[in-house]
Amino acid sequence: MSNDVLVITEHFDGRVADISYEMVGQAKELAGALGGQAIAVMLGSGMADQANTFASDATIYVDDAALEQFNPEAYGRVLAALVAEKSPRLTMIGSTAVGMDLGAWLATKTGQAFVAFVSDIAAEEGNLVVTSNLFAGKMSAEVEPEGDGVVTAVLAGAFPAEAGQGSTAAAQIAPPVSLDGLKTKFKQLHRPEGGDVDITAVDKLVAIGRGIGSEDNVELAEELAEAMGAVVAASRPITDAGWLPKTRQVGKSGLTVKPKLYLMLGISGAPEHLEGMKDGELIIAINTDPDAPIFDVAHYGATSDLFDVAEAMLEELE
């Protein structure tokens, strides 16, 4: 095992995703403390310019037509070969739609430990201390992974992106393994249709979560939003249930918003939701559970029934 830290970067639409820079920045610090190198890895096709944007000690850019679009099988094969070759102490991958297909798979294939939901990694006296956010952010666990190397799935926003941005020249290579006979084929991308309000461009959002209880109650939120000149947004369970269109979803698999006001009714504050709204200027959360993680992020909070408060607000506004 080497003392290197491998960072699996990712990109979309020809641009490196912020999470990659966030991880590279932290990897540099950790590799320094461990006495190894921070190695950024990028897989793609025709992406050489983007591969040169990391502040890593070294960057490996694997270029192949089969890697142009994310393909979990093709990417997995290449990464398993690279991890076997480099035998890094730590491999960092994003807790993203890409990383969630690869991290646990890679760890199992290469016989390494795996830690998901990672919010922090520190090097203390040569040991790695990894913090994982369990139970939808309700618990935080600190571990020192055992064995030969660990793969960690890092939450977006865990580290600042600036420290990972740089201009290290990438070494371009061809895939170290054959990419023939893939059972998984990328077909096409679908982009969302426009037409609905753009919640990323709105100043005031009233966001509802599972606490709203039923589809009928969405109307109350609509009324309150209207009275405030705001627009209704939602957590994932609401759009999954079809109570609001997908265009209103805030979070990891939804949209990232930075409104002047984000009023939250019955949203617990799972990490996937926080990812999309934690930079809101004024966040006010109403939730009956005093331990709801959202209260660690909101500026103001009330442990009240959302229906009582929403109705009282409506009354005052009218």
Place this chain on the structure above:
Amino acid sequence: MNIVVAIKHVPSLADELEVNDEGTNLDYDMVDFVLSEWDEQAIEQAALIKEASGGTVTVVGVDVIEELDNVLHTALAKGADKAAKIVGDFEPPVESRDQAQLLAEAIKEMSPDLVLTGVQAIDDLNGQIGPMLAALLDMPYVGVVVNVAVSGDTAVVTKEYAGGVTAEYEVALPAVIGIQAASQPPRYAPVSKIRQMAKTAEIEEIEAEEEEFEPAPINKMAKPVAAGHAEMIEGEPEEVAAKILGIIREKGLL
């Protein structure tokens, strides 16, 4: 089409979570278990595939606390054809990687065409059984999936990215798919039907080849220490409402 759904029982978040005396994990004596929410989506997606293209659906899970029957009966009431539980003298928690090992052994025997599982489970460091199963079964894996359509020996799956963008993949079967959300919200199973299943349905018992697992040692588990905490607004709903509106007005937002 032989569809297997791998499921996991996880601590319920509806109750307050308590840490054990050593501060190294939950106090599992104080925990109620529920089906992991993404596994419920996987069961629904399996039922939808069966309705669209035929086949049988088998739901299987590790019965860590010997209370999995109700979850399995519910799955049967929602359209699964068979249910199986992996039994042994387990002590919770049995981590995802160990459950994946047990599930892989059981699933191999079932010779599935398609294995569905929830995209994640939030109750341990491993977080995801699906990719581990795929690695152990040597099958391709696609996760964060919101639709699966099967035709012949391929599945067309829709994987979700941020901002409403999705990607379509064609996967040669057998494969493991990690379900984020079924293409329709999970159906409701009437209590009467679940009761009927409890009376009539047979749950296959699969003896675990290994029963003792050592969870990865955790130095410390605690409620997260946040950098900040919301300033809490106290009072009756009317007072809370007035104070909230006051804060919003103060910022010139009303």
